[in-house]
Amino acid sequence: MAELLIELFMEEIPARMQVRAADDFKRLVTDKLAAAGIAFTKAEAHSTPRRLALVVDGVPTAQADVREEKKGPRVGSPEQALAGFLKGAGLASIDQAEQRDTGKGVFYFAVIEKKGGATVDALPAIIDAAIRELPWPKSMRWGANDFRWVRPLHSIIALFDGAVVPGSLNLGAKTIAYGNETQGHRFLSPGAFSVTGFADYKAKLEAAHVVLDREARKRLILDGAQKAAVAEGFRLKDDPGLLEEVAGLVEYPVVLTGAIDDKFMDVPAEVLTTSMRTHQRYFALETTDGKLAPRFVVVANRTTADGGKAVVAGNERVLRARLSDAKFFWDQDLKVKLEDRLPGLKDITFHAKLGTLHQRVERMAALSKSIAQALGYSASEIEQAEIAAWLAKADLTTGVVGEFPEVQGIMGRYVAYHEGLPAPVAEAIADHYKPLGPSDRVPTDKVSVAVALAEKIDTLVAFFGIDEKPTGSRDPFALRRAALGVIRLVVENGLRVKLAAIFAASENLLKNKNPYSLEYSKIENHLKTNRGRMVDLYDEKDLEAAADGLKHFEEQVAVNVPSLLPFFFDRLKVSLKEKGVRHDLIDAVLALGGEDDLVRLLARVDALAAFVATEDGANLLAAAKRASNILRIEEKKDGKSYSEPVDASRLDQPEEKALADALIAAGKQATALVEAEDFTGAMAAFAALRAPLDAFFDKVTVNAEDKELRANRLRLLSQIRDTLALIADFSKIEG
Structure with missing residues (x-):
């Protein structure tokens, strides 16, 4: 070898x-x-x-010798077929082929042996x-x-x-x-x-001063940076992404430490670290209490005769220039209040079909208020949610965010604190983008949750409204991420909200606040006040165009927004499957329809998962599937449904009477427990059906010769399905 x-x-x-x-x-x-x-x-x-x-x-x-067999035409086939076979097999004549009886006739076979080269x-x-x-x-x-x-x-x-x-x-x-x-x-x-x-x-x-192994370079960088931090009396800020990138920039890593001028330390730490990380690939150091230290680690690609002094001095000089810009923007941005920046959002287009950022924050503020009210917030919390939503995008007009887009939201929080705004408002401005991914932190403060939900739901409803839904791997507006963000905000905070109602509220805001409707309103008001003396700015064509645009937009929203809830459930299934939850159990609960309270929906799934894992649950599932299959076949054959109530007077055998009584008892008990959202208790009530179901299928013939008796027994099977449907559609469960 x-x-x-x-x-x-x-x-x-x-x-x-x-x-x-x-x-x-x-x-x-x-x-x-x-x-x-x-x-x-x-x-x-x-x-x-x-x-x-x-x-x-x-x-x-x-290379190994290769022996290949090719099956040819049947013996006695036309010359043309034989010629094609010989050419494909590389044989000179048909005599070089073998004849074999395959049981379906005698066929030619070519055996080709190639010596390995x-x-x-x-x-x-x-x-x-x-x-x-x-x-x-x-x-x-x-x-x-x-x-x-x-x-x-x-x-x-x-x-x-x-x-x-x-x-x-x-x-x-x-x-x-x-x-x-x-x-x-x-x-x-x-x-x-x-x-x-x-x-x-x-x-x-x-x-020759090249460390070939990438993981070895990463270890050298990390160990060197940690030792350098300890030597300075600080600790290294964890940054796996930067470590991965720097390992790809050097072949022979040499770790050095530099200093940040004290005059820059009043600039927000996030701005400093973003500048160092994004533009210079420096590692930040922290004090023991987690604050940014006035030191940084730079990884050079070589040793120098002066021990790296010139390298450090050069990097400190570059950093000073970079941070001088950041400090200038920071000092200037603090002079303007966030609320005074709102008119500037009118000059920033959110989307050509969805208007400006100002219109977006107007929708977000109204939706945040609605969400806060639905969640039972206090009057002050509702007001804070509305204010935070209004100000959430204001920092996009700051110089700092223009230079460092990564700190949007964070910059708004600092300015809000500088203005003396309440802490919940400031934190909500920073957190309204969260969570940005599966590993990102989920806001828990009530005001932050309301604004974060409003931001993501407005995004989803708006882009679904203009038919910009994700397709395949294409998702240019990150709508899948927004949906997962909403799911995590709701589930991890245990929020009892009905998504359909919030979507409807967002849809109404979109219709009322979209660019077509605002333009229509503006033109219409102008016409009312200037009737008979039209000015050049507006004429009847403008009014007609605005009206057509509004009509088209409302029709489009009406068509596309209803598909948002199924999209949410698809993302929920993806999220749950990644956590090991069986997809068929999720489908079984979702099949019932009408459930948009995610907390209650997941409680159903959890109770169902625990139940089917027990012996009683497995046996009940088998019996339920048997009942469902028989019912489906007979209903299809008869062309009718057997969903009518069971006729108690036609219950003939003790086993079917016992099952009917057990279904009534289990149904009453489970209904009360489901209303109380005790889904585990409801599943326990269903467990009592196991014995009468086993006895029924053991002793009772469903397809009796008596037509009325048969129909009544099919209705009994339908009652099994309907009773279990209080929790889930058992026919969707596999196994």
């Missing part, structure tokens, strides 16, 4: 592309090896800023194809070459069993021959060197 080593050496690869590219290259090469019938034991991919490397172990030096002969084409097929998010051409690649490609190592694979890559204007040479660190170890295999390759790279 031999080893295959490939390295693609180039100019610096963008950090975000490296891991994916290494994995893609590994997949392409190994898939092509497998397609060529070349086995291997394992493959390992590596990436640094200037190289992708792949080592494949356990590769045979020769040397593996190295197949490698040039495999390597060339893998390189050309490697997908890059962005690529370029350089020089006079017509070959596209992420960055200029300089050399290719291709070693098999210690020898160079004969081959080359044609770039167009030039050709890169496969070889055994690479280069070390650009500054610390310039110059080429040759390698004989992966172990030699890795060792010589390390000697």
Whole structure:
């Protein structure tokens, strides 16, 4: 067995592309090896800023012999069919084929044996194809070459069993021959060197100041940063995303510490860390109480004779310039109140069909008030929710957010505190975007919850209203994320709200506050006050156009918003399935319809899941399915439903009488428990049906010869289905 080593050496690869590219290259090469019938034991991919490397172990030096059989036409077939078979099988005459009796006649078979060739002969084409097929998010051409690649490609190592694979890559204007040479660190170890295999390759790279293993680079960076923080008397702020990115920027990490000027420390910590992280890739340090420390960690790509002093000084100088801008914007932004910024939102378009941001916050404020009222908030909490919604988007007009969009909402909170606004209002301004993802924090403060719900529901209703629903993988307005955000806000806070009612309230606001209706109202009022003396600004065509636009918008909203609740339930199922909840149990509860209280819906699902996991639940489920199947078949055959009440006078056998009595008792008990939302208790009441159901199916013939008796027994089966439907549609449950 031999080893295959490939390295693609180039100019610096963008950090975000490296891991994916290494994995893609590994997949392409190994898939092509497998397609060529070349086995291997394992493959390992590596990436640094200037190289992708792949080592494949356990590769045979020769391909295995292949024996292939091809079935041909029946003996005695026309000459044309025989000729086609011979050509496809590579046979000179039909005498070279075997005749076999397959039991369905005698057919010709061609047995083709191919001797396995040397593996190295197949490698040039495999390597060339893998390189050309490697997908890059962005690529370029350089020089006079017509070959596209992420960055200029300089050399290719291709070693098999210690020898160079004969081959080359044609770039167009030039050709890169496969070889055994690479280069070390650009500054610390310039110059080429040759390698004989992966172990030699890795060792010589390390000697040439290149840490090949990405995870090893990450450990070096993290350990160095943590030690540097402790040495300064602080702790490192956890930032896995930044660690991942920085590991893709350096081949030989050297951790250094710099200082932040004290004059910048009154700027919000989020602004400082965003500037350091996003623009400079610096790690922030914290004090023991979690506040931003006046120090940062920078990871250089080389050692220097002065121990990094010049590097630190240069980075501190760049940071001062960056933070000077942030401080200037911060100082200027504090001079303008959030409420005074609201007129500026009229100049920002939210969406061409949905008007301006000012119209959006107007809807959000009204919806926040409605949600707060529905949740039973106090008068002051309702007022605070409305105020917070009005001010939630005001910081989008600040200079800080213009320079650092990542701090929108957070900036508004700081300005709100500076103005002396109540804490719930300030926190709601910051939290109204949350949660942004499955791992993001869910707001729990009452005012924040109302505003966050209003923001997301307005987004959903608005974009569904203009038919911008997600399709497949396309979701440009992040509506799936918004729906999951609403679900988490409701479920994790235990909110007892009816989604359909909130959607309806949002829909009404959308109709009343959409750009068409506002324009229509403006024109209509103008006409009323200027009847008989039309001005140039408006004429009858303007009025007609506005009226048509409003009519079209209202019709569109009416068509698209009803599909929002099913969309929500789809997202709920996705969310629950990720937590291990069975999809069929969710479907069984949702099949009943009319349930838009998520807390109550999930309580039903939990009770059902616990019940079907018991012996009584499993047996009742089997009996319920049997009843449902019989009823479905007979109703289809008879072309009628048997949903009428059971005629007690026609209950003939003791077992059917006992079942009828048990259904009545269980139904009454379960109805009361369901109304009290004791779904676990209701399931326990159903457990009492197990014995009479077993006895019924054991002793009673449903399809009796007496038509009236048969119909009554089918009605009894229908009553089983209806009774269990107090909790769920048992026919949807699998197993």
